[in-house]
Amino acid sequence: MLLEINDLTLLYGRIQALHGISLTVNEGEVVALIGANGAGKTTTMRAISGLRPVAQGSIIFDGTDVTRMRADLRVVRGIGQAPEGRGVFPGMSVVENLEMGAYTRRDRGGIAEDMKMVMDLFPRLAERRKQAGGTLSGGEQQMLAVGRALMARPRLLLLDEPSMGLAPMLIQQIFEIITRINEQGTTILLVEQNAQQALSRAHRGYVLETGRIVKEGSGRDLLHDPAVKEAYLGVA
C-alpha cells in the first residue's frame, strides 16, 4: 500500500470539512475521488500534500506516518501535486515553472531528461517554452501544472481537477495523458467533478459527500452504480 488514510478529520475554524474519511491507494493504481462542489475533495488533497493541518486521524505514505510532516518534506518523500486551478507561477516562463518542479532534485542529467519527457507529453508547452505562465490559456496552465508535478518524479501524483474549465476535446486529451503517465509507473490519486471520465480511467474510486466517503468500489462498478449514475453522471 502506497498511501493509507485513516479516519481523517479536518477543520476550517469551527466548521468540520472532513468527518473521518479513510482511503487507500496501492502502488501502480489510478484512484479517483469524485463528489460535488464542497464535498471535501480539494481539502483531502491539501491534507495529503500537507497544505492543510489535520485535526485527527493519520496519513501513512509508504509505511511512514506523514500526518504532521512539513509539506516540502513530503515532496522529497515522493508526493507530488498539481493543484486546482491557477497553480502555476505566473511570472515564470514555462521552462522556469518546470525547473521549479524539480526543485528538490540535484541530478542535472535526470532533470534534463524529464524536461524532454514532459515536452514530448505536452507539445503545446514545448511551443510556448519561453512564455510566462500567467499568459497561458487555462488548458495550457493545466498541462503546465501536471508537467511541473511530474518533474519531481513523484511516486504518488495528486491531480486536483485536471479537467476543470477545459474544452471537451482537451478533457479527452488530458485524461489520455493521465493514463499514459500511470502506465509509465506513477501512482495517481485523482480528484474530479467529471465523474464519467475519471471513473472510466480509474482502477478504483471513492465517492465523497459532505466530508464523508459514502461509496467505494472499482471504477467500472461505480460507473454502473444507479445512485452514482443519478447523482454524478447526469443519467437516471
Add this chain to the structure above:
Amino acid sequence: MTATVDNKRTAGFKSRWAAMPKQVRWAALAALIVLLYILPNKWFYEYLGFPIGGDYFAFYTTRSDFAGVLFDTAVFVLLAVGLNVVVGFAGLLDLGYFGFYALGAYTVALLTSPESRFGTNWPWLAAVPLAVMVAMVSGVILGGPTLRLRGDYLAIVTLGFAEMIRLYASRNEGIAQGQRGIPAIPHPPGTGTDGKPLFGVVDARPYYWLMLTLILLVLLLIRNLANSRVGRAWVAIREDEDAAEIMGVPTFKYKLWAFAIGAAVAGLTGAIFAGKQTFINSDQFVLESSILVLAAVILGGAGNIKGAIVGGAITWYLPEWLRGVGDLIGVNFDAAEYRILVFGVVVIIMMIFRPQGMVPNRRRAAEFADRRKEAVPQETVPNE
C-alpha cells in the same frame, strides 16, 4: 494571449544593451562607477565648466552641501536595496524597516560613545559587525513567529516593532537617553596623507565613498543570492506560496532568510550613519522614514535591484535638488517639505498606470498582469 514577458517600452534599450559586446558593457559599468565616485568633487564641476555657486541649473544641489546630500542619498539607496530583498524578492510587506536601521545606529552609539551608560568605549569599527548582528538577530526573533502565518500579520508586527523602538528610544532616559540622545559617537578610523583623520566633521565625501563602496559590495552579494536556488525560492514564494511549498521549497526558512538579510543591511546602514552623525536621538527614526523607503522600492520597481537603486536615489536626491532650483527661478518653495505628500500622490498614480514600477522586473510585470486578469473571474465556481 501571446504577449511576451518583456516590457515593450524598455525592450528597445534592453535588447540593444544585451546585444553589445561584453567588454563594452563592462566598460560602461566601470565608467558609471567611476563617475559616481568623482561626483562629490568640486574640481569635477570646475572641469566641466559650471563651478559650484554659479547661476544655472546643474545636477548638484545648491541649498545644501552636495557631498552631504549624496551621502544621505546613498544611505537611502542602501536601505532601499535591503528592503527590496524583503518586499521585492520574497514579497513580504515590512512596514517597520527603519526599526532595524535604528537598532544598528543605537548599537554603535551605545557601544562606542564615552557618554553611553555602558561605558564600553569600543572603537567604531569593532561595533559595526555587532550592530549588523543585533539587527539580524532581532529580525529572526521578529520573523520567527510571524512568518509562519500568511497574510498581513507581518505588516502589522513590523509596524509595531519600529514604533516600539522609536518610543523606547524617546522615553527611556536610562540607556537611550531620550530626546537628548547619545552624543560623541566616534568617526570611522583612518588617517589621510596630510596627517588629519580621514573621516572628519566638515567633509562628507569620505562617508559618501565609504557608503558607495558598501553599496557595491552588498549589491554583488544580493545579486548572486538572487540568481541562486535561494533567489528562485523567493520568486516562487512571492508568486504562489502554496505552489512553492508543494514544489518542496521550505517556505518558512527562506522567508526568514529574506527578512534577516534585509534587517542586516538596515543595521549596517544605521551603523555607518551613526559614525558620520556622531549624535543620534529618537527623532531621526520616525515612521515616516520607513514608509519613504517602501515608497522608494515600489516607485523604482519592487523585485528589481536596479529599480530599488533608482527609486532610492530619486526619493532622496530629487527634493534636495529642487530646493536649489526654486531659488534660481525665484520661487521660495521647499520641495523637501512636501516630500511625503508628493510621493503619496506619485505612488497612487503609479499604482494605477504602472504598478510594476519605473524599472520593472520582467517577472513582476507578468505577475501584475496575471493579477489583473484574476480580478475578472473567467472560470466557473472554483471547487470548495
